[in-house]
Amino acid sequence: MLRLPAAPPREQEFGHDALVVCDNLVRIYQSETIEVQALQGLDLLVHEGEMVALVGASGSGKSTLLNVLAGVDAPTAGRARVAGHDLADMSRTEQVRYRRHVVGFVRQQASRNLVPYLTASQVVDLPMTIAGLPRARRGARTEELLELLGVAHCTDRRPLQMSGGEQQRVAIAVALANEPRLLLADEPTGELDSATAAEVFAALRTVNRELGATVVVVTHDAAVSGQVARTVAIRDGRTSSEVVRSDADAGSPATAEEYAVMDRAGRVQLPREFREALELTRRVRLALADDHVEIRSDRREDG
Numbered sequence: 001m002l003r004l005p006a007a008p009p010r011e012q013e014f015g016h017d018a019l020v021v022c023d024n025l026v027r028i029y030q031s032e033t034i035e036v037q038a039l040q041g042l043d044l045l046v047h048e049g050e051m052v053a054l055v056g057a058s059g060s061g062k063s064t065l066l067n068v069l070a071g072v073d074a075p076t077a078g079r080a081r082v083a084g085h086d087l088a089d090m091s092r093t094e095q096v097r098y099r100r101h102v103v104g105f106v107r108q109q110a111s112r113n114l115v116p117y118l119t120a121s122q123v124v125d126l127p128m129t130i131a132g133l134p135r136a137r138r139g140a141r142t143e144e145l146l147e148l149l150g151v152a153h154c155t156d157r158r159p160l161q162m163s164g165g166e167q168q169r170v171a172i173a174v175a176l177a178n179e180p181r182l183l184l185a186d187e188p189t190g191e192l193d194s195a196t197a198a199e200v201f202a203a204l205r206t207v208n209r210e211l212g213a214t215v216v217v218v219t220h221d222a223a224v225s226g227q228v229a230r231t232v233a234i235r236d237g238r239t240s241s242e243v244v245r246s247d248a249d250a251g252s253p254a255t256a257e258e259y260a261v262m263d264r265a266g267r268v269q270l271p272r273e274f275r276e277a278l279e280l281t282r283r284v285r286l287a288l289a290d291d292h293v294e295i296r297s298d299r300r301e302d303g
């Protein structure tokens, strides 16, 4: 009997088990006179329960990435998926549902996160009211969140009666009200002094640890990125390197190791210092060794 060969096993999709998948993500801003490639084929995976810091020079594309993940901006090309939602292809209704239930967003300016005439408990209640949650559940959740974030004393205060740090902690509670799968924060400590920034950052770590929230936070603050398990650096609209930290535990000290990120086409960005030290320019020689790859200058070794 004629038998067809068995189909080859299907390769698992890139990031199939990740909560956030950015695959060759491109975002181009176009006006009549200029074209800006804010994201240039960015790959990023974030798993459920992780807390990731995004760092990078001004203009490297961090806010653009966050806006895409928040569902307020759409990619020009490539794939962005969060909790099974394809962000390049959402109807208006799906977009509204996505922003209401799947992501929470904390902005840098505390004033843009809150409403001047609403108290902390009223502003945390608002997204749940819009989502149609019963009053009793809303009340209990508001109380629980304000307590967890250390701002229970602000329950009946309006933004002007709170410090900048308290405002941002209330803003985190607002973003978490509808139990989103992903919490995004764009420089949430950017306007705060270092002591207050540390408090707000500690609040983000608390929600990651206590509620299991997945958190992606953009920051310029090295003290902040030094406290998360994974820091991803973005350069020119692409992920260029990652630092992975492990906490100290019995017997082993804390470690921090820096990795270059290789994209799916095998491209790796060599740090400028390495290129300059060995005068690596346009062409390099590659060689495969037993357990590593060598990269050498293409200058002929004369004599």
Ligand SMILES: Nc1ncnc2c1ncn2[C@@H]1O[C@H](COP(=O)(O)OP(=O)(O)OP(=O)(O)O)[C@@H](O)[C@H]1O
Pocket: 029, 030, 036, 037, 038, 056, 057, 058, 059, 060, 061, 062, 063, 064, 065
């Ligand atoms: N709406 C827009 N129209 C045109 N260009 C834009 C727009 N938004 C961002 N850009 C450009 O895209 C690039 C990336 O900007 P983005 O704001 O994502 O960078 P960033 O890393 O968040 O910078 P910063 O740390 O200064 O906030 C920049 O060159 C910026 O000028």
